[in-house]
Amino acid sequence: MPKLIDISPLISPKIAVWTGDTPFSQEFLCRFDTGANLDLSTITTTVHLGAHTDAPSHYVPNGETMETRPLDLYYGPCQIITVDVPRGERIYPNHLNGVEITAERVLFHTKSFPNPNHFNTDFNALSPELVDYCAEKGVRLIGLDTPSVDPYSSKALESHNAIFRHDMAVLEGVVLTDVEDGVYTLIALPLKIQGSDASPVRAVLVE
Numbered sequence: 001m002p003k004l005i006d007i008s009p010l011i012s013p014k015i016a017v018w019t020g021d022t023p024f025s026q027e028f029l030c031r032f033d034t035g036a037n038l039d040l041s042t043i044t045t046t047v048h049l050g051a052h053t054d055a056p057s058h059y060v061p062n063g064e065t066m067e068t069r070p071l072d073l074y075y076g077p078c079q080i081i082t083v084d085v086p087r088g089e090r091i092y093p094n095h096l097n098g099v100e101i102t103a104e105r106v107l108f109h110t111k112s113f114p115n116p117n118h119f120n121t122d123f124n125a126l127s128p129e130l131v132d133y134c135a136e137k138g139v140r141l142i143g144l145d146t147p148s149v150d151p152y153s154s155k156a157l158e159s160h161n162a163i164f165r166h167d168m169a170v171l172e173g174v175v176l177t178d179v180e181d182g183v184y185t186l187i188a189l190p191l192k193i194q195g196s197d198a199s200p201v202r203a204v205l206v207e
Contacts, residue, residue, distance in 0.1 A: 003207040005184070007107075007174040008051040009116035011200070016119035018147060021046040048147075050116065051203040053190050054170040058197035059160040066196040071189055073141050073169035078105035078186035078205065080179050087112050088122035090151065090159075091144075093133040103183050105141040106134055109176040113146040116175065121152040131162035141186070143171030174203050 009015060017023050024045040030036035047066075048054070053074065056063030079102060083095045091108055110124040123146035131149075134142055142163065143149070149159045149170060163170055171188055185206035190199035 005179060005205040005207060007176060007179065007203045007205055008201070009173065009175050011050050014117045015050055016115075016117055016147075017046050018048060019119070021048060024049060045200075047193065047196055047198040047200065048172075049200045051171070051173045051175070051188065052198050052200045053143075053188065054160070054172065054198045055196060056164055057195075059157050060164050063164065065194070066190055066199045067192045067194050069169065069190065074171075074186070074188045074190060074201070076105060076186060077103040077183055078107060078141070079103035079183050080107050080109055080176060080181050080205075082109040082111075082181050083124075085110060085112075085124050087124065088151065090125050090127035091130050092127045093130055095130075099181075101134060101137040101139060104138055105171075105186050106139050106143075107171065107174060107176065107186075108144040109179065109181070110145055111177075114177075116173070119147070123147065123152065125149055125151045125154070126159040128158045128162035131159055131166065131168070135166035135168065139168065141169040141171060143174060145174050145176045147173055171201070171203065179205065 026041050026043050028041045030040040055066040057065045083091050085091050112124040126149040150157050188201040188203040
């Protein structure tokens with residue numbers, strides 16, 4: 001059997017969400033320990049939770065919503081690339097230090113958002129130049145181990161919009177702590193939520 005590497009953070013009430021967004025909560029409507037014949041729960045949460053993908057409608061007026069995105073974007077060869085960039089700065093092509101991009105999906109390991117249960121605002125983000133460079137290399141999905149491909153303070157969302165120009169997919173919030181650089185098979189299918197601007201995913205690398 002192939003080895004599966006889970007790169008999704010644990011979803012619990014402790015997980016951090018973007019400032020002002022809806023935190024995760026779970027309410028049990030029925031419990032075995034209170035005499036019910038089953039456990040039954042409901043959740044309330046932002047769709048930008050943990051490992052998640054953005055739909056174009058999140059950052060472009062009248063953009064495609066989640067249920068319309070092609071599933072093959074989120075499944076297939078994926079390259080993990082570790083970069084060494086000062087906290088809070090964007091990643092540029094020169095930060096790849098000569099590493100060749102060889103897969104249609106790329107995830108950058110920045111180590112700048114080390115605790116999914118603690119929201120730090122000085123995480124690394126992508127530069128529009130890096131998005132353009134990856135698109136030239138045939139990349140169809142791009143992402144990293146932080147809450148956003150743009151910096152916390154960005155309002156123009158330059159990298160999101162560069163991704164839109166190239167019709168690429170986004171994967172944010174993955175955990176790459178124990179993952180070695182290299183090429184794997186990514187499985188990170190979004191939920192088919194009508195009209196949604198994003199979806200949590202169970203992101204897995206197949207070794």
